[in-house]
Amino acid sequence: MPADRVAAQAFSSFNHATLVDVDEGAVVEExxxxxxxxxxxxxxxxxxxxxxxxxxxxxxxxIDQRGSGTYADNVEFVIGDSARLTxxxxxxxxxDAVNVSTHHAALGKDAGDDEKIKRGKGVxxxxxxxxxxxxxxxxxxMGKKRYKSSTxxxxxxxxDKVLR
Numbered sequence: 751m752p753a754d755r756v757a758a759q760a761f762s763s764f765n766h767a768t769l770v771d772v773d774e775g776a777v778v779e780e781x782x783x784x785x786x787x788x789x790x791x792x793x794x795x796x797x798x799x800x801x802x803x804x805x806x807x808x809x810x811x812x813i814d815q816r817g818s819g820t821y822a823d824n825v826e827f828v829i830g831d832s833a834r835l836t837x838x839x840x841x842x843x844x845x846d847a848v849n850v851s852t853h854h855a856a857l858g859k860d861a862g863d864d865e866k867i868k869r870g871k872g873v874x875x876x877x878x879x880x881x882x883x884x885x886x887x888x889x890x891x892m893g894k895k896r897y898k899s900s901t902x903x904x905x906x907x908x909x910d911k912v913l914r
Contacts, residue, residue, distance in 0.1 A: 754852065756822050756850045756852070757822075757824055757850075757852035759796065759822060760796040760797070760798070760822040760823050760824050760850075760852070761798065761824055763796040764796040764797050764798045764823070764824075765795075765796070766798075767797075767798040767799070767800065768784060768797070768798070768799045768800070769799075769800050769802070770782055770784065770799075770800070770801045770802065770811060771802045771804075772801075772802065772803045772804055772807045772809045772833075772835075773804050773807065774804030774805045774806060774807060774830065775804065775805070775806045775807055776804065776807045776808075776809070777807065777808045777809075778807075778808065778809040778810070781810040781811065781812045781838070782809060782810065782811045782812070783811075783812045783814060784799065784811065784812065784813050784814065785814045785816070786799075786813060786814065786815045786816070786817075786821070786823070787816055787817040788815075788816070788817030788818045788819040788820075788821045788843065788844070788847050788849075789817070789818075789819040789820070789821060790817070790818050790819050791818040791819055791844075791846055792819065793819040793820070794819065794820040794821075794822075795819065795820070795821050796821070796822050796823060797821065797822075797823035797824075798823060798824050798825075798826075799813070799823065799824075799825045799826070800825075800826040800827075800828065801825075801826070801827050801828070801835065801837075802828045802830075803827075803828070803829050803830055803833040803834075803835045804830045804833065805830035805831045805832060805833060805858065806830070806831070806832050806833060807830065807833045807834075808833065808834040808835075809834075809835055809836075810835075810836045810837075810838065811835065811836070811837050811838070812837075812838045812839075812840065813825070813837065813838070813839045813840065814840045814842065815839070815840065815841050815842065815843060815849065816842045816843060816844075817843065817844060817847065818843075818844040818846050818847050819846070819847060819848075820847070820848040820849075821847070821848070821849050821850075822849070822850040822851070823850075823851050823852075824851075824852050824853075824854065825851060825852070825853045825854070826853075826854045826855075826856075827853070827854070827855040827856070828855075828856045829855065829856065829857045829858055830858045831858035831859045831860060832858070832859065832860045833858060
């Protein structure tokens with residue numbers, strides 16, 4: 751259900767939806783990549799993405815947003831009982847782009863939230879327990895060769911020390 755006017759406009763105006771469905775019990779080894787491209791400079795478009803993860807399934811979804819224009823969308827995550835989903839959001843929009851995205855999540859029993867991720871302008875804020883970094887899904891994903899040239903992760907304590 752849309753939560754505000756922009757979300758309602760996006761919900762009633764999108765031309766097609768993208769559905770990612772991970773079967774019950776499936777363990778998807780490689781990240782599922784979804785590329786969202788803006789409509790172009792001076793244009794406006796709307797979208798809808800739904801990611802469903804079945805009971806006991808595990809997956810990593812990388813949402814790679816890029817391009818120009820104005821783009822508003824709704825993103826839904828439907829997570830089954832005891833399922834695990836890690837979402838990596840890359841916001842590599844052009845300087846003229848305007849993006850408004852509303853996210854909705856329905857979590858099944860024991861779906862959990864071990865990792866917390868929030869998108870910022872050109873950055874992803876990621877929170878996880880001190881000892882879980884290297885073994886976490888996002889840690890393993892962002893450590894892969896394909897992301898090394900464009901990604902760096904820094905512990906807040908390290909940043910604090912550098913800035914002193």
